[in-house]
Amino acid sequence: MNMGDAPGWAGAGLGLAAFVVSLRSVKHGKRAANAAEGSATAAQQSVVETRRSSDAAEHSATAAEEALADQRRGAAERRRQEQEANRPRAEFRIEHRNKAVWELINCGTASAENVRCLDAPGARNEWPAGLSIAAGDVYPFMMAGSMQEPIPSVLRVVWEGQDEPVLLRVPPRIG
Incomplete structure (x- = not known):
């Protein structure tokens, strides 16, 4: 190649620029892959946390239902005792x-x-x-x-x- 061959030098410069862009693309591709992997991990953790939250909500609902049932039984027992206490009796x-x-x-x-x-x-x-x-x-x-x-x-x-x-x-x- 001759120093005066301008198209050759332009082609070499373009090749070098393409090489630099290619290196940056690989670097950005790795970053994007790492970010996608982190996003996938975060999504998996989010699913795990959502399941835990769902389980906790289910346990809380079950406990609330049991507490309500206990309160209803207690109220029914108190009403029964009040009725028994107020029932006419011989003395x-x-x-x-x-x-x-x-x-x-x-x-x-x-x-x-x-x-x-x-x-x-x-x-x-x-x-x-x-x-x-x-x-x-x-x-x-x-x-x-x-x-x-x-x-x-x-x-x-x-x-x-x-x-x-x-x-x-x-x-x-x-x-």
């Missing part, structure tokens, strides 16, 4: 009227059917079978003690709906 007490006469008083809000005394109160007159005492009513009965068998200090009473004996304190005799 008895014993008072001494005079001498051997005592009174069984229903001071509750409901009548009691088939009231029975499990202790024989002096055996003077038995309580009738099927004894019913309305709310606020009084049933007089006799009970007298002796040297061998004193008046009991407690009578055990049952009625329909109250199978467990209720202990009624017998107050001391007046006069």
Whole structure:
């Protein structure tokens, strides 16, 4: 090649420029590949985090549902207890009227059917079978003690709906 060959020198310069551009393209291609690889890694981490977040949200929703169910059960139990507490009930007490006469008083809000005394109160007159005492009513009965068998200090009473004996304190005799 001759120094005066201008097209040759121009071709060599263009070849050199193409070589430099090619080197830069390779460099930028590597950067782009590295960036794409980093982007893919970030996308994978994002998927993992999204799954974790989804699992956490699912666990949170399950816990919230369980808490709500517990609250509903608690509220239902409280309503049931309130209804039970407000339900009309027979409530008895014993008072001494005079001498051997005592009174069984229903001071509750409901009548009691088939009231029975499990202790024989002096055996003077038995309580009738099927004894019913309305709310606020009084049933007089006799009970007298002796040297061998004193008046009991407690009578055990049952009625329909109250199978467990209720202990009624017998107050001391007046006069």
